[in-house]
Amino acid sequence: MKKNMGLTDKIIRSSIAVIIAILYFTNLISGTLAIILGIFAIIFLITSFVSFCPLYFPFGFSTRKEV
Template identity: 65%
Template structure:
């Protein structure tokens, strides 16, 4: 897997995941929607750590900086 996520993209995903986690565990979001968002947050964290988004690959998107591509 070739990295296709830049630092800014990774940080934004982790922040969104943290916000979703806080909202879920404080009870602000719950039920089916809460579980779906919690799973999405987990996916965001996982993709941030491996720097690869499987949705970006077929679309040819890369948020890596130009220096990282060389």
């Protein structure tokens, strides 16, 4: 599993996950929408921590700067 996510990509994904969590805990989202967005938030956090996005892989796409 080769890393394919750059720092900016990881920051954006983590920020979106935090925003979703804030919306949930302030009761601005609930029900099915909260569940779906919660799943996306968890996926965003996992992909940010491992620096690998499975959707980028088949297309050979990478936001990581090669040094």
